Amino acid sequence: MKFLQPTTLDEALAAKAEHPHALPIAGGTDVMVELNFDKHRPAALLDLNRVDELAQWAPEDGHIRLGAGVSYTRVIDELADRLPGLAMAARTVGSPQIRNRGTVGGNLGAASPAGDSHPALLAADAVVEVASVRGTRQIRVTDFFTGVKRNALDRDELITAILIAPSTGPQQFCKIGTRNAMVIAVSAFGLALHPERRRVGTGIGSAAPTPRRAHGAEDFLSAALDDEGLWDSRAELPETLATEFGGRVRDAASPIDDVRGSAAYRLHSLAVMARRALAWAWHDYRTSTSDGRA
Template sequence: MDFRQPSTWDEALAAKADHPEATPIAGGTDVMVELNFDRRRPPVLLDLTRVAPLTEWAFDGEVLRVGAGVPYSRIIDELGGLLPGLAMAARTVGSPQIRNRGTVGGNLGSASPAGDAHPPLLAAGAEVELASVRGVRRVPVAEFFAGPKRSVLEPDELIAAVRVRAVTTPGGAGVPRVAEQFAKIGTRNAMVIAVCSFALALDASRRTVGTGIGSAAPTPVRATAAEAFLAEALDWTSRDPVPPAVATEFGRLVAEAAAPIDDVRGTAAYRRHALSVLARRTLGWAWADLTTERS
């Protein structure tokens, strides 16, 4: 196995162009497990830990550009008020040691249906920034996943960043216009792969709804019918609780959007039921957040 360790982004892209079969490694929380269990033996490892721009985040207008090498712990500490849904998901990832090493870019790169970062990125309408020596392109995260552990990444491309609209204005000033929530069910309370997960974003300024479903389909997916229903059913000017019939129908539509299977972590029927419950709960929490801010 060959090992490459570029120190600049240009060097990293050049190395990937020269060795399209190379496996990128940053935190190593997925790659090293596969190597240790001999499930994968790539001919080239491309270590990106010295590429400083990958560990940076900054505003680009109202959008946050988060480098692919920013670890979960920094998303929690530095971006919790700007990207609350992603921060909530980050808090459920592994142990503190894993959160210090693991990255959203690595989560996207593995393209697992159970990736914890994927549902909040879907709900927020994020874009994935992909780069190669040929240039840069942006792919909506909803179009990024091509199948179980497969993505639209070309062989010579690397994930540079994710671009996500922050819930408040740059600097964190002003009243949040978006309420985000994330919920996950596992076989225990911590350090667990999701049986299923769900993320919700309610945008009061645009009167839109975003959703993300994890670990209940071949890829992370949105519940588009549920989004359209809820955007029309909510009284965006009201401070009253969401009517039970609206919450129930929203939960039903979310469960209907999933395509789960039976496996060692849970049955398809359980996953559908759990998603319906998570959808109703996160809706109540997110709506309470919005109405509290308007009070």
């Protein structure tokens, strides 16, 4: 097995072009498990830990440009006020040691249906920046996942950053597991209120072949909040509205039975999580400042 260790992004892209089968590794929280259990034996590993460009974040054109190598711990410590949904999801990832090493870019690259960052990124309508020696392109996160543990990257491309608009309204993340911590999600749900656009964003995890948004639920709730003047009045949310929203989120999923939970349980849990997440987010919205921030 070859071990490639570039020190700049240009070197990393050149190495990926020369060795398209090389498996990128940063935190290694997924890759090392597969290697240790002999589930994957790549021809080469592309170590990205020395590529400083990937480990930075900064505001850029109205977004946060989150380098693919930024750890979960840094998202929690440095970006919780701007990306609250992603920070909530990051807090549920593994142990402190895993959060110190694991990265949002690595989570995206693995493209697991149960990836913890995915619902929050979907709800926030994030964009994935990828690059190769041929140039840079952007992929909406809704188009990034193409199948179970498959993504839209070409063989010579690396994830370089995730572009996420700072929150303008409350965000929530919920996760059901077989225990309270250090667990793969049985199902997960992300919610973001976008009052400046009068829109609602959602993200479903571990309940379909790929992470996905509940578009029908988003359209229903966005229209209902607008029609009833709730965006402006910030009045109490009708319970029937929250229940209908939860049902439409449930209907957007297509889970399977597996060792972690049944399809029926996943569907039920999604409806409950969506209803609760909406109640929590709406409470924060009602008590927030005029710009929608809690």
